[in-house]
Amino acid sequence: MTDGERNKAIIQALAKAYNIELETVMNSIAVSVNLDGVRAKHIKDELAADVPTELGHAQLLANQIKTIGGVVPSSLDLVMEQRSMQSPEDSTDIETVIKGVIAAEESAIAQYKTIIDLTSGFDPATEDLAITAVGDEEEHRREFKGFLKEVEAGRLG
Numbered sequence: 001m002t003d004g005e006r007n008k009a010i011i012q013a014l015a016k017a018y019n020i021e022l023e024t025v026m027n028s029i030a031v032s033v034n035l036d037g038v039r040a041k042h043i044k045d046e047l048a049a050d051v052p053t054e055l056g057h058a059q060l061l062a063n064q065i066k067t068i069g070g071v072v073p074s075s076l077d078l079v080m081e082q083r084s085m086q087s088p089e090d091s092t093d094i095e096t097v098i099k100g101v102i103a104a105e106e107s108a109i110a111q112y113k114t115i116i117d118l119t120s121g122f123d124p125a126t127e128d129l130a131i132t133a134v135g136d137e138e139e140h141r142r143e144f145k146g147f148l149k150e151v152e153a154g155r156l157g
Contacts, residue, residue: 011070
C-alpha cells in the first residue's frame with residue numbers, strides 16, 4: 001500500500017468512527033429522554049453525561065480528518081446503523097438499553113482498533129487520538145457491563 005493509499009484508508013476509517021460517535025450522541029440523547037421509571041434514572045443520567053465525551057470524540061475526529069487532508073462528512077454522507085441502541089418500545093426496558101450501549105461501545109472500540117492498526121508506525125498523531133479514544137470507549141463499556149450485571153441480578157433501581 002502506498003503512503004497515499006494508506007492515508008486515504010485512514011481518512012475513511014476516521015470518517016466511519018466520526019459517524020459512529022455522532023450516531024451514539026443522537027441515540028444517547030433520545031434514549032436518555034425516552035426512558036421512564038425509577039430504575040431508569042441512573043441509566044438516563046449516565047447516557048446524558050456521556051454525550052459531551054462522545055461529541056468531543058467526534059470533534060477530534062473531524063479535526064484530524066481535515067488535518068490529514070480529508071473532508072469531514074456532512075449529515076447526508078452519514079449512514080445510521082445502530083439498531084441495537086434505538087429507544088425500546090417499552091420505555092422502562094433498561095436492560096435492552098444497556099445492551100444497546102454495550103454494542104455501540106464495542107463497535108466504536110473495533111473501529112478505533114482498526115485506526116490504530118492503520119496508523120501504527122505511519123501517523124503517530126492519529127494513532128495517539130485513537131488510543132486515547134479506545135480507552136474512553138472501553139471505560140464506558142465496562143461501566144455499562146456493570147449496570148447489566150446489576151440488572152440481571154435484580155439489583156439496579
